[in-house]
Amino acid sequence: MNFVQTALPGVVLIEPKVFEDDRGWFMESFNERRFADGLFQLGLPIPKPFVQDNQSCSKKGALRGLHYQLEPFAQGKLVSVTQGAAFDVAVDIREGSPTFGQWIGVELSASNKKMLWIPEGFAHGFVALEDNTHFHYKTTNFYNKNAERSVLWNDATLAIKWPALEDYLVSDKDQIAPRLEQAELPSWLAESTDEVRTLNVIGDERGSLVALTRGLAVPFTIKRVYYLFGTQENISRGFHAHKQLDQMAVCISGRCRMMLDDGTSKKDIWLDRPDKGVLIKSKIWHEMHEFSADCVMMVLASDEYDESDYIRNYESFMSWVSKDAE
Structure with a gap:
């Protein structure tokens, strides 16, 4: 696996090694030791163990996010696309961070097989670029409804450059999410x-x-x-x-x-x-x-x-x- 530090410290793009022959291809979608070693080589902390896997299937234009959870239920996420393609976004919501309010976006697809590691302290969202896009999440904490929070996906202060699509399909809950300046941010973000x-x-x-x-x-x-x-x-x-x-x-x-x-x-x-x-x-x-x-x-x-x-x-x-x- 190749680990690439993105412009947001802590958020890492992971490129798995794919073995192909006339039968098809094979890759390790997750290896705990390689994952820990890859982060360690970048000088990043080893996260808590993954405890929950989630999958979603989305129509083209379906936009989910920007989501996070408050402590003690904050989640680190390792995300990938196993069918179709998505534009994936992470936003730094760590108050006091030099990159607070900044974002990165990468395309994850079944063809490029890339993964994105998003540690605690970042809001996450994506938009499906194709119909029947299957999105996979590994999380370091369990889902907790009372701890769930979100930031408005099109907050002008974030200025996220979402792909130009004919239409976005956004849930009612995500449409009324607060802007970053109004959002309830986790108290543990003072840890920097x-x-x-x-x-x-x-x-x-x-x-x-x-x-x-x-x-x-x-x-x-x-x-x-x-x-x-x-x-x-x-x-x-x-x-x-x-x-x-x-x-x-x-x-x-x-x-x-x-x-x-x-x-x-x-x-x-x-x-x-x-x-x-x-x-x-x-x-x-x-x-x-x-x-x-x-x-x-x-x-x-x-x-x-x-x-x-x-x-x-x-x-x-x-x-x-x-x-x-x-």
């Missing part, structure tokens, strides 16, 4: 910050390995490691800051929502992959919510346990950071 670290994954057919090394993903000497597991439903943890201690948290299983507060602004970050770490610097109030039943959170710390380093009262924390800023 220094706090979130993508950890280096090494893997082969046996599985994967993550090595945590000082100076790479972990910017401090690790002096203590502990982990949380078995957190009961509707229980939140944390609710403190540290005067000197730096930490990195990784959910090696399951997921939870981390809230970071520097005294001026707050941000939510979902820890939902074993190759994703959150750096919790000193003087940052942090809380952990919405633990999944299978969550195992590992925490790396820059020093040993010291109760005197904790700030456990929020008013005391605000007073501390205010004095520190003077």
Whole structure:
């Protein structure tokens, strides 16, 4: 497979290797190891496993999109066309991204056999260029009706250059979708910050390995490691800051929502992959919510346990950071 980075960082065009002879042709439509290796070679994170496959059949001119889901149900999509042809579009809806509001469009068809990887943080849509176009999606999360959102397909601010067709067939729901400036965007899109670290994954057919090394993903000497597991439903943890201690948290299983507060602004970050770490610097109030039943959170710390380093009262924390800023 050939992996080509598009103009939108993270969105990748995949060209499979096709073997042909007088009998016909053969190709690998998906290979988990090759997929992970291809993204890794581009310096991109390995996504969560695919958990759902969808197929649609569309008449020429049928336009579906622009769709996405809110956390914790955000989806990465690997899309392809197995019959007919479609013009496929991805739009960057990551607030704060240098390419926020920009789009790319590629033709996917049964003849060119190309695929497009669209990670979480992008809205997706396509228009069928032929009758009886069969579109295939592999997704990294299950469909959730309450989390489903959309952006208007012909939003003038996006200025998507859809193919010139005699007519577009668009659902009533997609026709009244909000424009990008009015759309509800996922809170986790604030993750494009220094706090979130993508950890280096090494893997082969046996599985994967993550090595945590000082100076790479972990910017401090690790002096203590502990982990949380078995957190009961509707229980939140944390609710403190540290005067000197730096930490990195990784959910090696399951997921939870981390809230970071520097005294001026707050941000939510979902820890939902074993190759994703959150750096919790000193003087940052942090809380952990919405633990999944299978969550195992590992925490790396820059020093040993010291109760005197904790700030456990929020008013005391605000007073501390205010004095520190003077």
